[in-house]
Amino acid sequence: MTTAELEQLAEAYAHDELEPEQRVRLADRLAADPAQLAIFARGVREVVALHGACGGAPARTARQVVHRLASGTESGRRRTGRRIVRRLRVRARGPARWPLLAAGLAGLAALVALVVAAPTADGPVVRIGTVAVDGRGHGPGERLPWGREARSVAGAEVELGDGTRIVLRPGAVARLDAEDHVALAAGDAELRVRPRPERPLRLSLPRCTATVLGTAFTAAAGGASDRIAVASGRVRVDHRDGASLVLAAGESALADARGLQREGAIATTAAAPPDGPLVDLLARGTVRAVGAPEAIDDDDGPGGRSLALPTRGSGIELALPATPAARTLHVTWRDDDEAVLAFRVLVDGVERTVVRGSGTGKAWRATVVDLPPGTRAVRIESLDDARPAQDARPRRPYATTVRLGTIAVRSAADPRP
Amino acid sequence: MSEELLAATLAAIRAGDRERFADIVERYQDDVRRFLAARCRTVAEVEELVQNTFVTAYGSLDAWTGEGAFAAWLLGIARNHARHLARSCARERRTPLDRLDRLLAAPVEEDGADDRLIDRLRRCLQRLPEPHRELVVRRHGEGLGLDELAAALASTKAVLATRLMRLRQTLRACVEGGS
Numbered sequence: 001m002t003t004a005e006l007e008q009l010a011e012a013y014a015h016d017e018l019e020p021e022q023r024v025r026l027a028d029r030l031a032a033d034p035a036q037l038a039i040f041a042r043g044v045r046e047v048v049a050l051h052g053a054c055g056g057a058p059a060r061t062a063r064q065v066v067h068r069l070a071s072g073t074e075s076g077r078r079r080t081g082r083r084i085v086r087r088l089r090v091r092a093r094g095p096a097r098w099p100l101l102a103a104g105l106a107g108l109a110a111l112v113a114l115v116v117a118a119p120t121a122d123g124p125v126v127r128i129g130t131v132a133v134d135g136r137g138h139g140p141g142e143r144l145p146w147g148r149e150a151r152s153v154a155g156a157e158v159e160l161g162d163g164t165r166i167v168l169r170p171g172a173v174a175r176l177d178a179e180d181h182v183a184l185a186a187g188d189a190e191l192r193v194r195p196r197p198e199r200p201l202r203l204s205l206p207r208c209t210a211t212v213l214g215t216a217f218t219a220a221a222g223g224a225s226d227r228i229a230v231a232s233g234r235v236r237v238d239h240r241d242g243a244s245l246v247l248a249a250g251e252s253a254l255a256d257a258r259g260l261q262r263e264g265a266i267a268t269t270a271a272a273p274p275d276g277p278l279v280d281l282l283a284r285g286t287v288r289a290v291g292a293p294e295a296i297d298d299d300d301g302p303g304g305r306s307l308a309l310p311t312r313g314s315g316i317e318l319a320l321p322a323t324p325a326a327r328t329l330h331v332t333w334r335d336d337d338e339a340v341l342a343f344r345v346l347v348d349g350v351e352r353t354v355v356r357g358s359g360t361g362k363a364w365r366a367t368v369v370d371l372p373p374g375t376r377a378v379r380i381e382s383l384d385d386a387r388p389a390q391d392a393r394p395r396r397p398y399a400t401t402v403r404l405g406t407i408a409v410r411s412a413a414d415p416r417p
Numbered sequence: 418m419s420e421e422l423l424a425a426t427l428a429a430i431r432a433g434d435r436e437r438f439a440d441i442v443e444r445y446q447d448d449v450r451r452f453l454a455a456r457c458r459t460v461a462e463v464e465e466l467v468q469n470t471f472v473t474a475y476g477s478l479d480a481w482t483g484e485g486a487f488a489a490w491l492l493g494i495a496r497n498h499a500r501h502l503a504r505s506c507a508r509e510r511r512t513p514l515d516r517l518d519r520l521l522a523a524p525v526e527e528d529g530a531d532d533r534l535i536d537r538l539r540r541c542l543q544r545l546p547e548p549h550r551e552l553v554v555r556r557h558g559e560g561l562g563l564d565e566l567a568a569a570l571a572s573t574k575a576v577l578a579t580r581l582m583r584l585r586q587t588l589r590a591c592v593e594g595g596s
Contacts, residue, residue, distance in 0.1 A: 007582055013517070015560060016461045027516035041521055044458065046585060047557060049531060051463055052454020053538035054558025055447040128429075129422055140425075154422060155440050170443055 001029060003039055010043025014051075122161050124176050129156030131168065147177050149185070164201060165192045188220045193233075208255035211236040213246075225256035315343065315381030322374050329369040329378055331355075342383040345369050348376060354383065423487060430478060438478075442471050445491050452492050455531030456499040458521055460560060466502060470495040534592065541591035545584070552577070553584055 009026060012018050018026070030037040123143040130137045131144060132151045138144055144158065152168035159165050160179045168174055172187030182191075183204040193201050193212045201212040203219055205226040210219060213234040220227045228237050229252035237253050238244045239260035247253055247262070254261050320327075331345065344354045352369050371378070423444075429437045450467050457463045473494050481490050542550055552570075555561045556577075563574040570577070 004582060007585070008578055011581070011585075013521075014459050015562075016459060017562065018517075023517045027520060030520055031516065037520060043585075044521060045531070045534075046589065048454050048457060048460055048463060049535045049538055050553065050557040050585070050588070051460045051560075052451040052535045053542055054554045055450060128425055154444070 006039045007043040010040050014044045014047035124158045127157040131156045163194045184221050190218045208239045318378045324373050327371040346379040466498045469498045537592045
């Protein structure tokens, strides 16, 4: 094996891209040749060091962290996780690159805004952080002029005159035209809008406009698409091509060159699992792994144990005491933009529902299955081998698992998720 | 994040507005990632421990007294996680190791050599021409696969693999030469 081949394999190893068969063959070779092992080990060390030197994808890491916080067992942590996930569900999708047309329109809009909405004494106030306008930093308590491009370097919060608060994430660029119009040119923002039916706030993004119908929501202006996710209330989203839809709490939409699409077929506002963590069921011995011994993953994170579905047929089976009352089964799982999730729920051996992940973004989702009186067993099993959603990169099984955070059984009289 | 903003953020978190923890993650993750990259065997391990560090920090935020640098406190947590992972892997309890992992499972030396390597790599990265630096960052920082990069750059996997290998050789020469 040449040095170049070894270095390429080292790169693939460091990024978890080697197939199991490749790993076995490579181990045989390296075990027999210490010199090649040294070259390989050096290559791996260099790639990992390069990862540290380059830095990761900030928004992605933040999303993953808050998802894990959201899966914690402490009730306060869950609530916090929900709030954070709402903020970050549609985090940064890379630096924005405006199409020429959008840039032209934005420039025209800025010019108009400058004319009709000159800076006044009642301009938006910086509450937290620093916002740069025309090269000058504005700190907490300072007012910003209307209609100018405002840039947040390290994150900031701005309050409009009516109490609406806009959190500009690091790197976000926005133009605050008036209390009823804000344009997000790049990056992410979270808005908590005071209901104002007579003069609703409009948020313009490169490809769409969100009209707030009294709500809290997040927005991300990305390189190829914009995204709106609603935490509470409703938002109407209008694509530049004329398409329009209204999003309710827990829903999100993606606007790109193909148009406007609602995301998430089965989505709830529950960003974090509700009560009834899997770990408790495991402790009571009512759940057993089926199909693959590694299905129940011993994760020492705050979410406790979780369920992985790495291969077709792997999953769990819940043994339930038979009761004359109907019950509901709440299943909460984390969708993932790196792996396609597909599992089914069988009640006493009969398939009752099939869940397919969207593969378009990390988010907690939930579904409810009715359990008729007398139900004794529920089985949840993978329909497919976990696989990357966006590409065909081979990954090791543990890297592609999709986890079920919570499985809870409640009486039908208490169906709250 | 300035000290003022950090103090305001921590105060807000302690006052009950804990959602601001996301700001902490974004601000300090690169520091934590650099630290862990010198102590882990794969990129996946680095990313997992970065997450573990912040999750632990979130649960222990009240334990931070405000003395010393916040980043140093976070790195202390990261160090503990790295040691815990090394011990767990040594016992093969946490993640069953295959033969290839075991061949590379030599304990990470805490002599600072890898920290210095990463510092030098950062400086050398800055000297690469922008397109080359972007390619390295997208591949090794963001973890994009060769397929994704090939599609994004209208190139082929083989060409990109070769280009990336040459860039690594360039960086290695830069690091070893100290220039």
